[in-house]
Amino acid sequence: EVQLVESGGGLVQPGKSLRLSCSASGFTFQNYAIHWVRQPPGKGLEWVAGISWNATHSAHADSVRGRFIISRDNTKNTLYLQMNGLTPEDTALYYCAKDVSPSSYYFDYWGQGALVTVSS
Amino acid sequence: QSVLTQPPSVSGAPGQTVIISCSGSSSNIGAGFHVHWYRQLPGTTPKLLVYGDKSRPSGVPDRFSASKSGTSASLAITGLQTEDEADYYCQSFDSSLSGVVFGGGTRLTVL
Numbered sequence: 001e002v003q004l005v006e007s008g009g010g011l012v013q014p015g016k017s018l019r020l021s022c023s024a025s026g027f028t029f030q031n032y033a034i035h036w037v038r039q040p041p042g043k044g045l046e047w048v049a050g051i052s053w054n055a056t057h058s059a060h061a062d063s064v065r066g067r068f069i070i071s072r073d074n075t076k077n078t079l080y081l082q083m084n085g086l087t088p089e090d091t092a093l094y095y096c097a098k099d100v101s102p103s104s105y106y107f108d109y110w111g112q113g114a115l116v117t118v119s120s
Numbered sequence: 121q122s123v124l125t126q127p128p129s130v131s132g133a134p135g136q137t138v139i140i141s142c143s144g145s146s147s148n149i150g151a152g153f154h155v156h157w158y159r160q161l162p163g164t165t166p167k168l169l170v171y172g173d174k175s176r177p178s179g180v181p182d183r184f185s186a187s188k189s190g191t192s193a194s195l196a197i198t199g200l201q202t203e204d205e206a207d208y209y210c211q212s213f214d215s216s217l218s219g220v221v222f223g224g225g226t227r228l229t230v231l
Contacts, residue, residue, distance in 0.1 A: 047219060
């Protein structure tokens with residue numbers, strides 16, 4: 001059974017940093033691209049970043065580029081999102097989402113999400 | 121403002137058919153990138169409903185069908201059931217943004 005479990009969320013002050021993790025199991029992690037998608041409370045989905053199966057290619061949404069960095073450790077079956085310079089607009093539930101292939105850019109499994117709240 | 125435009129809400133009575141539109145541009149849907157659809161039931165995570173413009177994952181009933189033409193796509197739900205009440209999102213890839221794009225989501229209400 002595919003499982004994606006996010007961790008690292010919490011309440012953080014504006015301007016501070018936070019690192020999210022997503023622990024994967026139930027599939028061969030190193031064979032698939034993985035993404036972060038966020039959803040502000042009561043709002044729609046927004047793609048944040050994605051990383052290729054072998055971490056040679058990553059992409060970030062304009063809204064986070066230069067502040068957030070996606071990375072992965074295939075030896076630990078774990079995806080990361082380093083978030084710097086957080087603003088209240090970054091408040092959201094952050095989902096880890098598995099790509100259907102090494103690079104198809106759509107998602108067949110989602111985690112339950114990690115809530116990030118940016119507030120003073 | 122989402123790159124893909126969906127109506128905020130649609131509604132229909134049980135048994136009826138509703139269509140949810142998804143309008144894009146020449147850098148995403150119009151460029152030939154596939155459109156995918158997700159359903160998010162209240163309080164749950166999104167679930168893949170349609171992929172590759174019109175294909176359904178196993179387990180998704182044929183009451184759900186999708187199509188694409190030009191810079192737009194649509195999702196049709198026939199034989200509406202109360203359990204279809206959810207938020208529906210279209211998704212594609214945008215070459216100008218070099219990333220994944222979502223529609224703003226459409227809330228379906230079954231009257």
